Amino acid sequence: MQRDRSAPVTVLHVDDEPELCDLVASFLEREHEWLSVETAPDAESALERIRAGGIDCVVSDYDMPGLDGLDFLRDVRAEHPDLPFILYTGKGSEEIASEAISAGVDDYLQKETHTEQYTVLANQIRNVVERQRAQSAAAAADRSYHNLVDTSPVPILLFDREAVIVYANDAAVEFLDADERKVLDEVRMPDLVDDIHREQALERFETLFETNESVPEVEFRIRTLEDRIKRAVVATAPGTYRGQPVAQVVAKRVEVVEDA
Template sequence: MTQPIQLLLIDDNRSDRLLVLRELQREFEQLNVQEIISSGEFNRAIRQGGFDAVVTDFQLRWTTGLEILEAIKERYPDCPVIMFTNTGTEEIAVEAMKLGLDDYILKEPNRYVRVPSSVRAGIERAIAKKQAALLEIRFRALLEKLKIGVFRVSEAHELLECNPAFLTLLGVESIEQARSLLRFSFFSSLIQSASTAEIEKQELDLQRGDGQHIKVLLTMIVTRAGNTTVIDGILEESV
């Protein structure tokens, strides 16, 4: 975090803002804090953007922390929001978490020190998520250009996704045509065999959708995707 952290601090209570600021300044050498105490200031901040995280009270004279949270997440879904309050309830905390709240901290003397660490953790998660998304975009862009077919199959041996090179190798134009071809060819039995092996590599003769036979190298691996098992594979023409 070499650039100064831009933070919105939303709290009607000046004393509480000063206490939070003190803890934040102890934690971060480079920090720009915009204090928000009215709906006008909040609306301007929302329009301007450029902030890395938000710390908000729940009970404000002009709105609630839940409305702040919803407004932030609607425009900036990955922006960390920390709610620091002494007027909330367990039900409010649960509702806020469902709306994407990053942390919920009670306003107690020994809890102020938690705010900076929560802000840092939220920013680091947001950065990691952004980097992962960019990596996914670059990876998918690369797959679009490769002449190597990449595909994913479900436990039920249904083709879930593939890149254009995979369709080209199969001699079809759409994923629906690829599903039909794989369903009625011996290629589907190879996918089934991968269900019992960690990695499966085979060279085989494949009949394409246009009837042409080609030699291909098939590599498959069983992986976990959330709570389900999938088979990821690579298909390339043998030299």
């Protein structure tokens, strides 16, 4: 899905130099209609503004009275772990940059005297906000998917490109005779298909990922974790889970044919 690169972004610029704040805000808002800039003179007032909501990105100086930029970043991360944060400082060093990365900064920019830096800053703001919004959208999609399938009475499994289980609903956990969902972590699809159907299952798997299209339903003998054989009609379709392509497998008309 293509993201709207003109979607409004509200930035909180935190710096104890009001003239610089006004200059940055003026340039960013004049050159980029999608940007709205608010300012705060110190970390304490900035935290209050962030708590009020509506801030999409923080741009902060390092050397400020009270909390410096790194301590401010740590406080922001404690309350808002996903809020995009750019350290924009005139006192740059490898040590400060390294500490900022460890504290969870999204980007880092050294202050310069030329106006081209504001174009760089605007691009950084756009990139970190788009990344955060994409991650939030993916997380929301995952939640919607879980709400839909977690309690389905039909076994549903998701496999990644390496044929490893990345998700199983409650019915699938029971179907595969697993004690709990995490037992299925890292279990591979070929290990669950009986010998007589394994090659066919792998061919279908490859076809699905190559064509990104569903493959016809087929009846397979499935070998569970308790080494029982269950016969099921398997429907397989392409999908996306946590931003990655997956094969979604639904098992229907399940029948136990051999006990361990």
